[in-house]
Amino acid sequence: MRKKVFQLLTDNTSGVLSRISGLFSRRGYNIESITAGVTADPRFSRITIVAYGDDEILEQIEKQVGKLVDVRNIRELKPEESVYRERVMTTVKTTPEQRQSVIAVADIFRAKIIDVSKDSLIIELTGNQSKIDAFINLLDGYEILELARTGIAGLARGVESVIHLEDECN
Numbered sequence: 001m002r003k004k005v006f007q008l009l010t011d012n013t014s015g016v017l018s019r020i021s022g023l024f025s026r027r028g029y030n031i032e033s034i035t036a037g038v039t040a041d042p043r044f045s046r047i048t049i050v051a052y053g054d055d056e057i058l059e060q061i062e063k064q065v066g067k068l069v070d071v072r073n074i075r076e077l078k079p080e081e082s083v084y085r086e087r088v089m090t091t092v093k094t095t096p097e098q099r100q101s102v103i104a105v106a107d108i109f110r111a112k113i114i115d116v117s118k119d120s121l122i123i124e125l126t127g128n129q130s131k132i133d134a135f136i137n138l139l140d141g142y143e144i145l146e147l148a149r150t151g152i153a154g155l156a157r158g159v160e161s162v163i164h165l166e167d168e169c170n
Contacts, residue, residue: 003032004058005084005154008047008065009073009163012038016045016070023068029053029061033086033151044072048153073163077154081161084154087126088135089114093143094121102142109135120145 010016017036024031032050039046051061066074077084094102099121106113106123109131115122125135132149156162 001052001054002058003050003052004061005077005079005082005152006049006051006062006065007075007077007154007156008049008071009039010045010047010068011070011072012043012045013070017047019068019070020047020049020065023064024051024061027060027064029057033149035151035153037153048077048151050152075156075161077156082154082156084128084152085126086129086132086152087124087150088132089122089124089148090136090139090144091120091122091146092139093119093145095119098142102139105135105138108138111135 008020010020017034021031021034023029029051030053032052034047034049036045036047038044049065051058053061062074062076065071092102102121102123103113105111106121106125109125109127111123111125113121114124125132127135129152136144136147
């Protein structure tokens with residue numbers, strides 16, 4: 001089993017994410033993470049999907065997703081040719097005695113304290129998956145009240161791989 005990161009360019013229409021996730025569900029494929037958002041051109045959305053499987057399953061995922069009407073382009077984002085980032089926000093319960101040590105952990109990872117209350121901190125961190133995992137592991141001795149991870153978003157390095165869809169839309 002290995003991980004593959006797929007980047008899709010799709011029409012920015014209602015139901016496109018539902019159709020993609022429905023395909024995964026119907027075929028029994030698992031999505032580890034999925035992120036979606038509009039591109040610089042509001043007619044299109046960029047979707048990043050992380051999936052695990054053997055080579056045959058991952059190849060089938062790429063072929064089946066690529067056949068969907070709304071999908072304009074699909075490609076693998078290879079780690080050595082791409083940049084991946086993930087975001088995590090976590091609420092950590094703190095006593096006055098713990099507050100400085102939690103802030104010190106956040107500082108080590110260049111995380112941001114985005115909210116402070118009498119008995120908790122909300123911390124935001126962006127980085128690769130291993131950085132996020134290491135940060136969460138260091139918070140293990142504290143009570144994490146809530147945690148939200150965005151999943152991977154990624155882009156290929158350089159300009160050679162940029163997809164231009166204008167010609168198809170005019």
